[in-house]
Amino acid sequence: MHLDMNAFFASVEQACNPTLRGRPIAVVGSAKRTVVTTASYEARLYGVKTGMNRYEAKKACPSLIFVTGDNRKYIDTSVRVLDILKDYSPAIEVYSIDEAFADLTGCSALLGSPEEISRSIKERIRSSLGLTCSIGIAPNKLLAKLASDMKKPDGLVVIREEDVGGALKDLPVKELWGIGPRLTSHLALLGVRTCGELADFPASILRERFGIIGERLKLMGRGIDSSPVVPAGEEEEAKSVGHSTTLPKDVSDREEIKRYLLKLSEMVGNRARGHKLKGRRVTLTLRYPDFYTFSRQKSLSCPANDTRVIFQSAISILEGIRLKTAVRLLGVSISELTKDLKQMELFDGERRRERLLDAVDSINGRFGDFTLTWATLLEHNEPSAGVISPAWRPAGVKRVNVR
DNA sequence: TCTGGGGTCCTAGGACCC
């Protein structure tokens, strides 16, 4: 089963504020340079879409109401949805803040057919949270995700084993999870527009044209997918931890850029330390006003999660870059992660440093991020954008942006 | 009046080594 909350952030806002119900609203971040994260169905009728900036959205729908996102609300609601799901299956995969998979194999004897289970889940979400969702039921994740997409809002679609061929025959390939705009147009050049055509296309050509993805494409066209439902808590360790920010306005001054980098480095370091992760690679990402975006990396001699080490690496990468114009976005991330085993620190200085970071982290954990911070950042006290990331998870390193 | 932020996976070229 795949469950997808309908217009999640917007629906949550409408559920807790009756004056927004039935009206076109768009959930946006608090920063000036923000985009529509979710539009209500009323707004979608006018063509308001995720990713539009305020002006595009307002142009599409002059009566549009902008609502600044409230992460706390969405996280709480998401957790409550997951709590409901847990009553029906022990294997719940949290795919994002508003999507989850549940393995219902073996649940029928106790709880009824997958459809009965789904109706029960939908009813509980509706009555206790005032929200609708779309549910897809199918033999695998690929098809369940497709099924949940087929009827919105408030859908319940079942794709049975014997109906797979018929359901996919004339379905455009871009509807499949994993086939985006580029693959769609490349496939179109080969004359492949529907899943049926993809299923019949010679595997050798797909392999030659798309490499390892080509192997999977033909299977996808036939609705075959063997990826498992990965239950919450059994996910693989994260592979990278990063933060990026679009600056309130484009910046040329390198000292100002460095202040942002210190802030981003601290956000990354704090989150990595909180999960006992260290990274052996630091990546600096920049975006120019024309949206040209590029990154430069640096490998460290030993893994680190110390803000100062991350910051110094970012600085040294920056120093190797000749900036062509002002900078619009900055990002810092660490990767090549290893679990920080807190093995005996060899040197006194390192032990003291660790204790310092622990102390800073625990103070900030208790009183709020950046309560205790570098003096450099004091004159740099813009409120953070507070933009929501739908890729949020209820636990683990991916739990970010909680405020 | 412009266009967010969090990730994963894959590819491809070059350095370097044997």
Place this chain on the structure above:
DNA sequence: TCTGGGGTCCTAGGACCC
């Protein structure tokens, strides 16, 4: 007169997802 083949690691970029 012309220069193999195998491997790993590092780096940059792009496709895709929410």
